[in-house]
Amino acid sequence: xxxxxxxxxxxxxxxxxxxxxxxxxxxxxxxxxxxxxxxxxxxxxxxxxxxxxxxxxxxxxxxxxxxxxxxxxxxxxxxxxxxxxxxxxxxxxxxxxxxxxxxxxxxxxxxxxxxxxxxxxxxxxxxxxxxxxxxxxxxxxxxxxxxxxxxxxxxxxxxxxxxxxxxxxxxxxxxxxxxxxxxxxxxxxxxxxxxxxxxxxxxxxxxxxxxxxxxxxxxxxxxxxxxxxxxxxxxxxxxxxxxxxxxxxxxxxxxxxxxxxxxxxxxxxxxxxxxxxxxxxxxxxxxxxxxxxxxxxxxxxxxxxxxxxxxxxxxxxxxxxxxxxxxxxxxxxxxxxxx
Amino acid sequence: xxxxxxxxxxxxxxxxxxxxxxxxxxxxxxxxxxxxxxxxxxxxxxxxxxxxxxxxxxxxxxxxxxxxxxxxxxxxxxxxxxxxxxxxxxxxxxxxxxxxxxxxxxxxxxxxxxxxxxxxxxxxxxxxxxxxxxxxxxxxxxxxxxxxxxxxxxxxxxxxxxxxxxxxxxxxxxxxxxxxxxxxxxxxxxxxxxxxxxxxxxxxxxxxxxxxxxxxxxxxxxxxxxxxxxxxxxxxxxxxxxxxxxxxxxxxxxxxxxxxxxxxxxxxxxxxxxxxxxxxxxxxxxxxxxx
Ligand SMILES: Cc1cc2nc3c(=O)[nH]c(=O)nc-3n(C[C@H](O)[C@H](O)[C@H](O)COP(=O)(O)OP(=O)(O)OC[C@H]3O[C@@H](n4cnc5c(N)ncnc54)[C@H](O)[C@@H]3O)c2cc1C
Ligand SMILES: Cc1cc2nc3c(=O)[nH]c(=O)nc-3n(C[C@H](O)[C@H](O)[C@H](O)COP(=O)(O)OP(=O)(O)OC[C@H]3O[C@@H](n4cnc5c(N)ncnc54)[C@H](O)[C@@H]3O)c2cc1C
Numbered sequence: 001x002x003x004x005x006x007x008x009x010x011x012x013x014x015x016x017x018x019x020x021x022x023x024x025x026x027x028x029x030x031x032x033x034x035x036x037x038x039x040x041x042x043x044x045x046x047x048x049x050x051x052x053x054x055x056x057x058x059x060x061x062x063x064x065x066x067x068x069x070x071x072x073x074x075x076x077x078x079x080x081x082x083x084x085x086x087x088x089x090x091x092x093x094x095x096x097x098x099x100x101x102x103x104x105x106x107x108x109x110x111x112x113x114x115x116x117x118x119x120x121x122x123x124x125x126x127x128x129x130x131x132x133x134x135x136x137x138x139x140x141x142x143x144x145x146x147x148x149x150x151x152x153x154x155x156x157x158x159x160x161x162x163x164x165x166x167x168x169x170x171x172x173x174x175x176x177x178x179x180x181x182x183x184x185x186x187x188x189x190x191x192x193x194x195x196x197x198x199x200x201x202x203x204x205x206x207x208x209x210x211x212x213x214x215x216x217x218x219x220x221x222x223x224x225x226x227x228x229x230x231x232x233x234x235x236x237x238x239x240x241x242x243x244x245x246x247x248x249x250x251x252x253x254x255x256x257x258x259x260x261x262x263x264x265x266x267x268x269x270x271x272x273x274x275x276x277x278x279x280x281x282x283x284x285x286x287x288x289x290x291x292x293x294x295x296x297x298x299x300x301x302x303x304x305x306x307x308x309x310x311x312x313x314x315x316x317x318x319x320x321x322x323x324x325x326x327x328x329x330x331x332x333x334x335x336x337x338x339x
Numbered sequence: 340x341x342x343x344x345x346x347x348x349x350x351x352x353x354x355x356x357x358x359x360x361x362x363x364x365x366x367x368x369x370x371x372x373x374x375x376x377x378x379x380x381x382x383x384x385x386x387x388x389x390x391x392x393x394x395x396x397x398x399x400x401x402x403x404x405x406x407x408x409x410x411x412x413x414x415x416x417x418x419x420x421x422x423x424x425x426x427x428x429x430x431x432x433x434x435x436x437x438x439x440x441x442x443x444x445x446x447x448x449x450x451x452x453x454x455x456x457x458x459x460x461x462x463x464x465x466x467x468x469x470x471x472x473x474x475x476x477x478x479x480x481x482x483x484x485x486x487x488x489x490x491x492x493x494x495x496x497x498x499x500x501x502x503x504x505x506x507x508x509x510x511x512x513x514x515x516x517x518x519x520x521x522x523x524x525x526x527x528x529x530x531x532x533x534x535x536x537x538x539x540x541x542x543x544x545x546x547x548x549x550x551x552x553x554x555x556x557x558x559x560x561x562x563x564x565x566x567x568x569x570x571x572x573x574x575x576x577x578x579x580x581x582x583x584x585x586x587x588x589x590x591x592x593x594x595x596x597x598x599x600x601x602x603x604x605x606x607x608x609x610x611x612x613x614x615x616x617x618x619x620x621x622x623x624x625x626x627x628x629x630x
Contacts, residue, residue, distance in 0.1 A: 115590025
């Protein structure tokens with residue numbers, strides 16, 4: 001069987017977390033299919049980048065280096081990837097559901113006529129029987145994703161076309177190094193064969209990127225605040241609790257819209273997906289779009305004045321009451337019971 | 340300077356954001372049929388960008404193109420009320436079951452059919468399928484460059500466009516040439532409301548099918564007021580290959596659908612007292628959830 005491919009994204013000179021998470025998933029899928037894991041990176045200066053990728057169990061790293069490729073551009077990236085996929089014919093191709101991946105993925109799949117499943121929350125290998133055509137498939141990629149505003153979960157398959165392409169959001173899969181000494185092979189792509197002048201009709205005039213400040217996905221303890229926090233001052237209670245517990249502060253969209261917190265802290269369908277050991281939801285009602293980003297937390301504590309808040313239905317501990325009273329009580333209790 | 344021909348891609352979608360109690364079935368899942376059909380929110384942002392271009396470049400026209408069942412003509416009327424000039428309803432049984440690849444093929448054939456254009460404006464994402472794939476895929480099918488996540492069109496002329504786009508962690512200003520496809524974000528300005536004069540003018544804009552169903556004489560009507568006709572396009576009209584549409588033209592298949600049921604977990608109530616909360620914290624420390 002042909003390989004599992006991950007299109008890696010570079011962020012501030014490093015391979016993005018979402019790509020490392022996909023490499024981890026890709027390695028598992030490749031093991032199941034008894035095939036190779038391959039990756040492609042595109043950029044201006046890719047010296048030694050493979051060393052960040054091999055430890056995840058990558059067998060081949062394709063590098064496309066060119067001074068015109070410093071920042072992501074739709075057409076040149078599409079040309080390089082489609083040429084590479086025509087040549088290597090991957091079985092599966094994964095990419096991040098990031099601004100970049102959601103711009104590139106559909107373009108590539110449209111060119112290869114290969115089908116693409118957006119925002120998968122789970123990827124599995126399984127069989128499929130097409131009764132009408134009298135055909136069975138042993139090992140297809142089940143691409144599992146929410147749709148209809150999170151109200152349904154669909155399993156999508158792609159029986160006849162290759163690669164089976166899917167995007168996944170950051171934080172949905174776990175990243176795990178297979179072996180720090182894992183060694184694969186580097187293959188340099190001759191970009192001049194793929195790139196045409198017309199690929200550069202769109203040019204970047206200016207770019208302002210914010211540095212990543214908060215690291216929600218990497219945090220095991222998350223204290224999240226919602227609209228029910230009531231004010232930016234009350235929101236500071238969450239930072240106090242986060243500091244004593246060694247965690248990060250997150251927010252619902254309503255809290256972000258109200259200006260209590262930065263968008264970078266938003267958890268949910270249109271924010272970050274997190275899976276910490278513990279998620280403390282303070283003044284958050286628990287709408288489906290919020291739950292989509294946190295319901296896989298190992299433990300959930302809900303702090304809410306409303307006994308019937310939907311968040312309570314998925315919480316392990318429910319504390320009914322005012323955040324302004326409860327958070328100081330938690331801080332006090334923690335300090336008392338630890339040295 | 341002659342104006343620009345602008346095409347807006349707009350989709351009619353079930354309002355998945357406001358799943359009220361009446362749209363819930365007894366088993367706690369969503370009754371999709373009971374959701375009201377609305378103009379996809381980001382397509383309204385797209386329409387606004389198109390109308391702003393029309394305001395800026397004299398002589399421009401805005402055409403709304405939608406693919407869907409007969410009732411999707413509603414989206415076109417809404418577009419006309421807000422300032423669009425005309426619209427097409429791409430409708431055919433053969434489109435049923437199309438994934439984004441087949442959808443973008445059908446839409447690109449319709450765009451080619453309806454004549455020369457300068458810019459195609461789509462929403463970033465539809466709130467039912469939630470993929471954000473149709474815009475870029477249409478661009479690829481038409482062999483055009485794309486600029487996604489548009490927040491503002493900064494400059495535009497017959498040949499050039501400059502756009503500010505919003506990415507996850509920042510903004511980018513890019514420039515390119517026309518024709519091209521742009522997709523518009525929810526963070527772009529909201530769409531202007533209905534325009535009274537336009538609403539009067541297009542109040543009776545209908546498709547032939549709608550008028551037939553109402554037993555109205557569309558032939559004389561459209562002879563006198565041709566602008567009232569919302570043109571319907573079928574697979575044959577746009578010269579699309581049926582094999583590339585619907586289920587047969589869709590590489591992705593839905594293998595199964597599971598309704599999300601809000602299930603209650605065993606949760607423990609914690610007393611909101613010093614003692615109650617201390618007990619919980621002690622448990623969490625003991626089982627190493629917090630350290
Ligand atoms: C549960 C479920 C899951 C699905 N998952 C996938 C999947 O992973 N991959 C896949 O390829 N297909 C999938 N589909 C099919 C897909 O939803 C349809 O093809 C749909 O018609 C177009 O995709 P979208 O709603 O995601 O639109 P998007 O790609 O999100 O729409 C982007 C923009 O394109 C324009 N546009 C889209 N559709 C139309 C239209 N009909 N008329 C005019 N303009 C339009 C609008 O401007 C819109 O804002 C799924 C369908 C279901 C029911
Ligand atoms: C397409 C789409 C995408 C979305 N994406 C996201 C997303 O990524 N993330 C997200 O979070 N939301 C998202 N939303 C919004 C989501 O639907 C909800 O509106 C939002 O999550 C509500 O935030 P909230 O719980 O903070 O506010 P509310 O729903 O207003 O809840 C406030 C809660 O605080 C409680 N409360 C009030 N005062 C106190 C007090 N003193 N002490 C304790 N509790 C108190 C109330 O009982 C209530 O339960 C999205 C919506 C749409 C349509």
